[in-house]
Amino acid sequence: MRAVVVDRPGSVRVGDVPDPTPGRREVVIKVGACGICGTDLHIADGHFPPTPYPIVPGHEFAGEIVELGPDVRGGWAIGDRVAVDPSLFCGYCDPCRSGRGNLCANWGATGDTVDGAFAEYVAVPSATCHRLPGELTYAQGALVEPVSCAVHGIRRIGVEAGERFLVMGAGTMGLIMQQLLQRAGALVTVADRNAGRLPRASALGAAAVVTDPGELDGETFDASVDCTGAAPAIEAAFDRLRRGGRLLVFGVAPEQERVSLSPYRFYNDEITVVGSMAVLHSYGAALDLVASGAIDTDALVTHSLPLERFTEALDLMRGGTGLKIQVVPGGE
Ligand SMILES: [Zn+2]
Ligand SMILES: [Zn+2]
Structure with a gap:
């Protein structure tokens, strides 16, 4: 063959x-x-x-x-x-x-x-x-496989109706994450340095789209999801969290990469950071979601x-x- x-x-x-x-x-x-x-x-x-x-x-x-x-x-x-x-x-x-x-x-x-x-x-x-x-x-x-990775990630971070999420990255994974989070009742802002990717995020129902979270003028989020694996994006996602916020590290960074995050904020603002690795008992659910048109x-x-x-x-x-x-x- x-x-x-x-x-x-x-x-x-x-x-x-x-x-x-x-x-x-x-x-x-x-x-x-x-x-x-x-x-x-x-x-x-x-x-x-x-x-x-x-x-x-x-x-x-x-x-x-x-x-x-x-x-x-x-x-x-x-x-x-x-x-x-x-x-x-x-x-x-x-x-x-x-x-x-x-x-x-x-x-x-x-x-x-x-x-x-x-x-x-x-x-x-x-x-x-x-x-x-x-x-x-x-x-x-x-x-279904990339969707099943996103399903596992969402199970890791959790989502409640009405929560404000920031998704970093409007590539395939960011847009899948956006759609699933919205389906769960979240209001999702999508950021991507590549402005050409943002109209698609808007068309899919993003609450707002930006090329740089710095444009958000003080707006903060209940949770953010990094779908880029890039250190500056992870740092921006963290910095935009409100007190009690949660960060999901979903994108794949190079193994030696390091980020700069405030330990004071972990303590004082009770920030939670979670990771998500591939697929775990989430493939069948992802198939059902794809079949349902989610x-x-x-x-x-x-x-x-x-x-x-x-x-x-x-x-x-x-x-x-x-x-x-x-x-x-x-x-x-
Ligand atoms: Zn893959
Ligand atoms: Zn084993």
Whole structure:
């Protein structure tokens, strides 16, 4: 089959690799669509520590079951349309055994630590498959994974009706976060240095949009969510919190990055800072939300490219062009 192969950091190609064969309790999926995200750039560049090389990346995907391995449970059949939770938790480490598999000591994910879905076919555990409702396209199914990360993040920070939120970043994740928070009754202000991204946030119902939280003229928030991973944005998100406020660090910063936050405010204003890592029992809920129309998926998927143009897709992503870029191996 054809697949994207990262042979080693910095070396990305589309080439021929053997078709996957399903192991015990695995199924083979014919990939319908697979989204590119920041993690794929990190994998291509060698900046994602868990990834071994060579690897076929791709962890945001949906497709059709075309082969069943031995002992597959769950009633799956050839032809079933599925979206796939990429999580591969070991099940026996302490975090797994205490219900926090996303913090697994042996963390893995399809497309991050084993071959993924920038390919015609991918083998996955049948237990990670979720049935894709008939009205959803594969493009929509491939958005469930980023939505499931946002669902986990929102569960971490919490939201109540009428709360004012500041979301830093109007990329795919920021706009997903915005929509889910609004759905929960929050009033959301969205900030992004790139003014070209703000009209979309406005169209999706933002209470206000700004290129710089400094423009907000003293306005403060019950909670803020950083979806950029950039230190100045995290600091601005913190500085805009009112007393008793909460900050969710959701964007992925480089491992060595440091931020400057006032410990006096942690103390005096009882500020809470929480982190959120990937997906935890949130994939099914995200699929239901996408199916219910809670997320405007048309507003998010801006590019759809065939597998053979993967490096071009990667360059678009790197250049910050558009929002979600998806690869469609079958040419949907
Ligand atoms: Zn991703
Ligand atoms: Zn584990």
